[in-house]
Amino acid sequence: MLFVVPGGLGRVTGGNVYDAAVADAMRGRGWTVEVRDDPNASGRWDVAVVDSLAFRQGRPQTSVPYVPLAHQLPSAAAGYPEPTVQERDVLRFASLVVTASDWLRDHFRPYVGAEIVAVHPGRDRAWAADGPAPDADAILCIANAQPGKGVPETIDAFSRANLDEVRLLLVGDMAAHPEESVRVRDALASSRGRVETAGVVAAATLSGLYAEARALLIASRYEGRPIAVIEAMASGVPVVGFDVPGLRELVRPGRDGLLAGDGDVDDLASSLRDLVGDRILAAAMGRAARRRALEWPTWEETGGRFADLVAGLLEGQPNAAR
Numbered sequence: 001m002l003f004v005v006p007g008g009l010g011r012v013t014g015g016n017v018y019d020a021a022v023a024d025a026m027r028g029r030g031w032t033v034e035v036r037d038d039p040n041a042s043g044r045w046d047v048a049v050v051d052s053l054a055f056r057q058g059r060p061q062t063s064v065p066y067v068p069l070a071h072q073l074p075s076a077a078a079g080y081p082e083p084t085v086q087e088r089d090v091l092r093f094a095s096l097v098v099t100a101s102d103w104l105r106d107h108f109r110p111y112v113g114a115e116i117v118a119v120h121p122g123r124d125r126a127w128a129a130d131g132p133a134p135d136a137d138a139i140l141c142i143a144n145a146q147p148g149k150g151v152p153e154t155i156d157a158f159s160r161a162n163l164d165e166v167r168l169l170l171v172g173d174m175a176a177h178p179e180e181s182v183r184v185r186d187a188l189a190s191s192r193g194r195v196e197t198a199g200v201v202a203a204a205t206l207s208g209l210y211a212e213a214r215a216l217l218i219a220s221r222y223e224g225r226p227i228a229v230i231e232a233m234a235s236g237v238p239v240v241g242f243d244v245p246g247l248r249e250l251v252r253p254g255r256d257g258l259l260a261g262d263g264d265v266d267d268l269a270s271s272l273r274d275l276v277g278d279r280i281l282a283a284a285m286g287r288a289a290r291r292r293a294l295e296w297p298t299w300e301e302t303g304g305r306f307a308d309l310v311a312g313l314l315e316g317q318p319n320a321a322r
Contacts, residue, residue, distance in 0.1 A: 002036060002060075003036070005051045008035055008037070017121070018069075019069070021122060021303045025307045029311075039060035047064055047065050047314060050067070050090060052072055055087045056084070059094075065095035066095060067096045067097065068090050068091060069100075069306075070104055072223075073104070074087070077148055088111055091108060096117070097114055098116075098117055099116060099119075103249050104118070119305050120296060120302065121225055121297075121302060123294070124234065124298045125203050127231045128210035128236065133211050136213055139168045139272070140216045140217065140228075141154045142171045142206070142218075145172065145173065145176045148221055151172070151174070155184070159187075159191040159269075166214055167193070168194065170198065171200075171206065172199075172200060206231075210237055213232065215238050215272065216257075218241040219265070220242065220247075222246065225246055232289070233256060236286040236289060238275060238285035241268070242261070256285055257285055
């Protein structure tokens with residue numbers, strides 16, 4: 001299998017976590033998986049899988065089946081109303097399309113002639129199996145400082161909420177994008193609340209941080225099916241974020257957390273203040289979130305389902321690698 005992933009699998013992002021689980025599942029079934037940047041890399045493959053970050057390069061010029069694996073639509077994440085020519089090209093000629101979420105599956109239908117299947121991310125890479133500790137005092141933000149992820153808005157909302165009893169803990173690469181990193185530094189400089197940075201952490205460390213959390217605060221304006229939200233909910237941590245499709249698919253407002261008006265930082269701050277100020281409500285939402293999330297797949301199940309789909313796609317086809 002040729003796996004086209006720009007930048008490889010070394011970065012700690014939700015998409016890379018998903019890609020690594022898929023690659024591991026294929027290798028576990030005896031496949032050779034080669035990860036490349038170029039969809040037209042030389043080699044003899046049975047199938048190619050194209051991560052959504054590679055859609056900008058257009059479809060692979062190959063005679064073997066290829067499968068776009070969409071964690072997002074890059075043009076939509078950048079704020080464009082319609083897919084680019086390259087994105088349409090990748091989707092139009094695919095043999096199968098796999099999306100990380102139901103809403104992406106439905107969004108792609110006008111552009112795809114092949115079958116589209118949603119294979120949801122796993123919930124158990126990092127999570128607090130015993131739930132939050134009684135003395136949990138952190139509001140978690142788990143995101144790299146990339147455009148659209150809303151780290152500066154998260155800091156601003158926390159500051160506006162004026163919560164003395166908790167701290168905001170930023171987890172992720174705060175230098176991931178030059179311009180966004182400047183916005184993060186400016187937001188930190190003007191914040192009135194207690195804000196700490198943890199950087200990029202291992203899964204075991206992140207599990208411990210979920211146990212310290214009173215809530216997950218996310219100000220992203222675009223998400224596919226965010227893994228941090230899944231893991232927080234599995235940990236019994238309620239979520240506060242904007243009412244955008246990727247969160248709306250996971251969080252039931254008033255039951256698992258609170259969703260503010262899209263882009264309304266004041267509303268986000270008010271929602272966070274309401275949740276943190278009522279520990280009984282927050283605990284009830286955390287329990288409901290946990291019950292809901294434990295019905296979602298593990299990473300082993302996610303990888304296995306993807307491998308089954310690839311095997312089904314190739315049934316009855318000649319072995320293109322021979």
